[in-house]
Amino acid sequence: GAVVSQHPSRVICKSGTSVKIECRSLDFQATTMFWYRQFPKQSLMLMATSNEGSKATYEQGVEKDKFLINHASLTLSTLTVTSAHPEDSSFYICSARAHGSTEAFFGQGTRLTVV
Amino acid sequence: EDKVVQSPLSLVVHEGDTVTLNCSYEVTNFRSLLWYKQEKKAPTFLFMLTSSGIEKKSGRLSSILDKKELFSILNITATQTGDSAVYLCAVPPRGKAAGNKLTFGGGTRVLVKP
Numbered sequence: 001g002a003v004v005s006q007h008p009s010r011v012i013c014k015s016g017t018s019v020k021i022e023c024r025s026l027d028f029q030a031t032t033m034f035w036y037r038q039f040p041k042q043s044l045m046l047m048a049t050s051n052e053g054s055k056a057t058y059e060q061g062v063e064k065d066k067f068l069i070n071h072a073s074l075t076l077s078t079l080t081v082t083s084a085h086p087e088d089s090s091f092y093i094c095s096a097r098a099h100g101s102t103e104a105f106f107g108q109g110t111r112l113t114v115v
Numbered sequence: 116e117d118k119v120v121q122s123p124l125s126l127v128v129h130e131g132d133t134v135t136l137n138c139s140y141e142v143t144n145f146r147s148l149l150w151y152k153q154e155k156k157a158p159t160f161l162f163m164l165t166s167s168g169i170e171k172k173s174g175r176l177s178s179i180l181d182k183k184e185l186f187s188i189l190n191i192t193a194t195q196t197g198d199s200a201v202y203l204c205a206v207p208p209r210g211k212a213a214g215n216k217l218t219f220g221g222g223t224r225v226l227v228k229p
Contacts, residue, residue, distance in 0.1 A: 006157070034217070043203060043221045044158070093157045095217075103149070104207070104217060106157040 002028045004096045006107025013084055013114055021079045021110045023094030029074035030096035034104065035067070038091040050077050084114040117142045119206050121220035129228050132194050136223045138204035139186040148187050149217070150178055151203040158203055161189070194227045201225070 003026040013019050023033055032051050036044040048064075050056040050071035058064045066088075068080040077096075081088055091111050095104040118141040128134055140148065147165045151158035162171045164180035164187055171178050175194075180187045191198055201224050205217040 009156075041224070043219045044217075046217070046219075103160065103163055105160070106151075109157040 002026075002096075002098070002105045004030075004094065004105045004107045006094050006110055008110060009108055010111045011113070013112070015085055015114055016083055018080055018082045019084055019112060021081075021092055021094075021112075023077045023079070023096065023107050025075045025096045025098075025105070028096075028098045030077070031074065031099040032097045033071055033077035034095045034097075035069060035077075035079050036093045036095070038093060038109075044093060047079075081112065084112070086114045088112065089114045117206060117218040119204060119218050119220035121202075121204055121223050123223060124221065125224035125226070127226045127228060128194055130195055132227075133190065133192045134194060134198075134225060136189040136191075136202050136225070137186060138189070138220055140204075140206050140218075140220075141185065142206045142218070145182065145185075146207060148180055149205045149207070150187070150189050151205065153201045153203055153222070154199075161202075191225075194225075196227050196229055199225060199227045 005024045007022045034049050035047045037047050038044050046059050047062045048056045048058045048069050050069050052071050052074050056069035071077040091109050093109040094107040097104045120139050122137045147163050149163050150161040162178045167182040175192045178189045201222040203222045205219045207217050
């Protein structure tokens with residue numbers, strides 16, 4: 001299957017700082033990338049959908065100014081958590097989909113801890 | 116609004132047992148149903164089902180879709196401790212505008228005891 005690389009896998013940051021998470025499709029062009037958040041023992045919650053070269057579409061309740069998403073190329077999308085707070089601590093996962101494909105491939109996830 | 120419901124929420128079995136996981140859905144313009152296994156990190160893909168009544172198999176795992184009754188089951192036979200995970204089903208909507216975002220079920224947590 002296709003490979004999606006997410007980096008970093010784990011990050012600890014101080015309150016008030018910003019953290020950037022990268023999601024790369026290594027062997028295919030990802031026209032669409034999805035960012036999810038997962039709380040302990042819960043399912044994945046979609047945060048936003050990004051299409052290459054256009055603004056991301058955020059799900060209801062997700063603050064676009066806090067979770068900045070950039071999808072500048074067909075192989076890279078970034079999620080920046082700005083002015084992080086302890087309640088932003090979570091597991092963030094990206095997935096990427098090639099044009100015309102139903103299947104989405106997941107990155108390894110990033111565990112963010114804000115102290 | 117699309118809805119995907121999985122049952123049971125969790126189950127505990129012993130090695131060698133067979134488990135059956137359920138996923139029911141209410142989706143506008145159904146296209147396919149996906150099963151994932153999630154251990155400690157991100158989900159890994161198991162199956163994609165598009166046609167009713169055709170079983171897909173991969174080793175001890177198999178899955179089938181019933182588009183009339185709007186559900187799918189995932190079977191794991193001769194379970195092993197390595198099968199312990201959360202199993203997620205997800206449905207992508209049809210249509211360009213939807214961006215193919217997946218609607219996930221809540222997951223079934225499976226614990227296989229030695």
